[in-house]
Amino acid sequence: MSQSTNSPAVVAARLTELLKTLEGSAAELRKYLKTQSQDKKLKVDHPFAFFGDAQASNHASRIKIACERLDTLVTPPHNVIVERAGLFYRSTALDICLKHNVADHIRDLDKDGKGVPIEELGAAAKLDADLLGRLLRVLSTKGTFQEVEKGVFKNTLASSVMINDPEYNAIMDLWITDNGVGAPKLGNFAEELYRARISGSGSKTPSPFAMATGNEWYDYLPLNPDRAKNFNLAMRGQARGESTFSLPYVFPFADYDFSALPKGSMFVDVGGGVGTIAEILLLAYPNLKIVLQDMESVVKSATENPTANIKRFMDEGRLIFQVQDFFSDQPKYLDGAVFMLSNVLHNHRDANAVKLLKALRRSNPSRLLIVDRVLGPFFPTEATTPEGEQEIHNNMRASWEGVGTIHGVHVPPRSQVVPAQYDMVMATMFGAKTRRLEEWISLLEESGFSLLSLSPLRASSGQTVIEAVVRLN
DSSP: OOOOTTSHHHHHHHHHHHHHHHHHHHHHHHHHHHHHHHOGGGOOOOSSTTTTOHHHHHHHHHHHHHHHHHHHHTSOHHHHHHHHHTHHHHHHHHHHHHHTTHHHHHHHHOSSSSOEEHHHHHHHHTSOHHHHHHHHHHHHTTTSSEEEETTEEEOOHHHHTTTTOHHHHHHHHIIIIIHHHHGGGHHHHHHHHHHHHHHTSOOSOSOHHHHHHSSOHHHHHHHOHHHHHHHHHHHHHHHHHTTGGGTTOOTTSSSSOGGGSOTTOOEEEETOTTTHHHHHHHHHOTTOOEEEEEOHHHHHHHHHSOOHHHHHHHHHTSEEEEEOOTTSOOOGGGTTOEEEEESOGGGSOHHHHHHHHHHHHTTOOSEEEEEEEEEOOOOOSOOSSHHHHHHHHHHHHHHHTTOOOBTTBOOOOOOOHHHHHHHHHHHHHHSOOOEEHHHHHHHHHHHTEEEEEEEEOTTSSSEEEEEEEEOOO
């Protein structure tokens, strides 16, 4: 019999199932941490405590999902909405702290490890101490900074990632500043898309960002050199902030085994930007050679301001930068190459994504690697019966264990908070999207490819290596 979602029996069942997940995964993480403390050789230098093992990372993801649901369960419904409505205050507080190097100041001033008085911190940041303290309290509610005693603040593991890291901070600037320009136009853009669909005339505006600025993103960058510089920094920071460090791990510890690619293949990084992922892979695989393709302005920036490693790889002939129109046929000498598209296709609507993939298909690649986010899978948030609650969580646990598949492919559930936010970034900046697995498969099939494998990258925002081959029929 159907009951209310907040009836005692249903809430008790929901609570029981969430605690079962929490307790089970917490036990596995304790085992992992014990092995880490006993054998220093297994320890991985990464700020995320569970990064060193894919299974441990998955258990951490289970706990995060359970905690997200538990948070909603124990919060009055009207407060849930109020909290969501006020999220922009968090990004505003974060923006102020980034621009005034608050995390760096705490690091420099906290000589005894007991924290920094807000008056001293305000003077260093050149901000009103009282208001700065209140901004920090907003951020501390989600673990960014901490107030160890009244008016005394310390960094946390989360706030520490902002210390002396211009590349990572550039990502936050990109999110807050550039996305902040376009995001207010999302509603207008949705209305325009609706009217275009009803009239059959097609949308006249490519994105909310273009609606706000009069320029598409990649046309806007050459006109705004400061924002272009920040964007290039952000792309480097994204690779480090994501889990692409796990790409070159030695198999079977790797999330994707690059050593299993066809021997002797040319490797083409399409839309590889300034070479962030190419640098990671070339450091790990001494015999690898990469042709990196991008727009003329990006290639110019990459070759004029290379990192020490990138310059060395260029001098050795292991990394070649090449200007290429992604929608045009590839040079003939690249026929049969391995082509990689890392965080490229999410910038494009389906029609353009298919056009790009078909251009690669005409080169008969030996392998296609798409490093991008896979949105989902999604599960109902709440049921109306105790049995329904058990079914939701049994399905989630089965999916974690590899029982549940989508089109025959296992996609382990992960928190969808950040992937869903990235979906909004793609909608805002490009009028595009972050795709679900079904949408990726459809895109590949329409372009003449077949999905071969899926390799989720640990501790990421949904990043996955989507491996595909040319469809023969």
